[in-house]
Amino acid sequence: MPKIIPYIKKKNEINTRKNKLLQLRKLGFNFPNTFNYTNKIQEILNTYKNHTKYDLNQLDRIVKISGRIIKKRILGKATFLVITNNNYEIQIYIKSNLFTESYYFTYIIELDLGDIIGVKGTIFKTNTLELSIYCQKIYLLTKSLRSLPDKYQGLKNQEIKYRKRYLDLISNTNSIKIFKKRSIIISNIRSFMKKKDFLEVETPMMHPIPGGANAKPFTTYHNSLSETMYLRVAPELYLKRLIIGGFDKIFEINRNFRNEGLSTQHNPEFTMMEIYDAYSNYIDMMSLLEDLFIFLIKKNFNSHTIKYDNYQLNFKKPIKKMTMIEAILKFNKNIQPSDLNTVENAKKIAKKLYLDTKLSNSLGEIIYLIFEKKTEKKIINPTFITEYPIEISPLARTNTTNKKITERFEFFIAGYEIANGFSELNDPEEQKKRFKLQLAQKKYTNISKNFYYDEDYITALEHGLPPTSGLGIGIDRLIMILTNQKSIKDVILFPILKKKQ
Incomplete structure (x- = not known):
């Protein structure tokens, strides 16, 4: 019985996510394609990683980025997301009082790992000096109906990596x-x-x-x-x-x-x-x-x-x-030059090496067989x-x-x-x-x-x-x-x- 628990959990999670999508559809969500990012995560990291907190506050730079949610944590009235795009990651900081209570609890809190979002906000650094985006607006672009492999453990099963390369890459x-x-x-x-x-x-x-x-x-x-x-x-x-x-x-x-x-x-x-x-x-x-x-x-x-x-x-x-x-x-080291000068000698040495010479009739074929196999x-x-x-x-x-x-x-x-x-x-x-x-x-x-x-x-x-x-x-x-x-x-x-x- 314990062996089927993971499957039941997975099935229940898929149903939960499908129900979320159903509710979102009732509110008008239909996988929008009108969001256009103006900045790449890689560009933001490369350009602003050495800026101080003060510099970024003075700069007040607004950016629009997109990516897949790979981490999520809720601390009181704040939500932290990490999104990835093109193998680069950045943290999104969402403060609840910037959004209506209905929007925050209907959309933001209900976001799942794997969802693809667009974010508009300003660049800043946290108290731990992590470069982040202070979210002003968030757009759900794609609802993920299946859970992702654990981000910290990665996808370990070699066969699944080959069969489901998209999960391996994520x-x-x-x-x-x-x-x-x-x-x-x-x-x-x-x-x-x-x-x-x-x-x-x-x-x-x-x-x-x-x-x-x-x-x-x-x-x-x-x-x-x-x-x-x-x-x-x-x-x-x-x-x-x-x-x-x-x-x-x-x-x-x-x-x-x-x-x-x-x-x-x-x-x-x-x-x-x-x-x-x-x-x-x-x-x-x-x-x-x-x-x-x-x-x-x-x-x-x-x-x-x-x-x-x-x-x-x-x-x-x-x-x-x-x-x-x-x-x-x-x-x-057990082969001598004389072992390779006639078909008869080459077959003898091949036999000692446990090689099948039935399909190798000429000296050249037997020499190649010994080369290829040994x-x-x-x-x-x-x-x-x-x-x-x-x-x-x-x-x-x-x-x-x-x-x-x-x-x-x-x-x-x-x-x-x-x-x-x-x-x-x-x-x-x-x-x-x-x-x-x-x-x-x-x-x-x-x-x-x-x-x-x-x-x-x-x-x-x-x-x-x-x-x-x-x-x-x-x-x-x-x-x-x-x-x-x-x-x-x-x-x-x-x-x-x-x-x-």
Whole structure:
């Protein structure tokens, strides 16, 4: 029986608030929208925080502000409210003798936490020197029918924070700071790209053929065209068409969709930035990425180091570079170079590491499996990993001197892959061969029996793609690192969640 008491209390409170709204409607209240504030709380705090009580009394400055009530206390014939707007708070002092008894007890005393109000009054400081508004007039703008999480305790339940982000933002000021920081960082990225003469473009979200990444797409249907379509897994093939068409430096920040798992690192809908630069190679793109990160760290932290979890991450130039095999050998002391020189040896060592190699038939695939499962998480300081096997890099250019690897890199921070870049494959015959190999591996047979590769992209390549480098950056993971969060759910306003049981 005690377990249902909180629910009964909540239900009774909702009914009480609904009754208050009913009474207000009878008096003519109808969620007015004619109140216009002339001042922001932030502006008032910044402008007058250092003024003395005497200065403010002499100034007699009248302001109009608005916000949500988050605290309320009644002391005799005075009511104190604290309202918040845009993550800034200010106290409202209401003296009962300034209002008629009927108005004071019908409207002001009956205000609830969560109500949104407008206030007209003068700025002053209390005896405790708290900057406040001496209320002359008050306007109820929105009646809140549900109680808010405790302002002092905040919203602690992680799942509710994700499912009801509005409550998280109302009660946890740190959450608002994180999402404001996200917006600032993305703005910083755009500023950097503009200074480097890159043009921002937009490409389709719905594709007739999924391509640009080895990922399972979401399927939809276009009624007018009577065609199955796919939410894009990557914008890569369209962006490279633009390079073929004559653009030389382009980027796009937008959503990708991959019909795969949920985790602290993965959300089916996520934000990526892809960059393409004509007449450049993967080494140029590594240099650009290095410059971007150094710019972001300096801009947001005024340093070349940041703290993430228990790590101190150093972004000082030059950022470390290692080949994939060098990384495997460094972080797995039980593996020797000879273990990675034949398929047979690599399978033996994979078995010792309890890795399933049924879907990994080539040496390159097994090496990548060992890297992905036993090495990635151990790469803490910012590091470029290079020399990716050709078998797992269908869109990357083959290395000139070693045909088993590609001119590709990935960028790791604190065990997370943050970016993936390479010199683009611009040989149409080789690209066609690799697309067919992907189909032969039956990556997409569960989607459509008639699945095929993007022939129009091959046609575009036959018109000539100049030597080009490309880069994809996971914006959500990047924000996660720069705001010191352990899950991308904490930096995505509305993450995808399992259906609530």
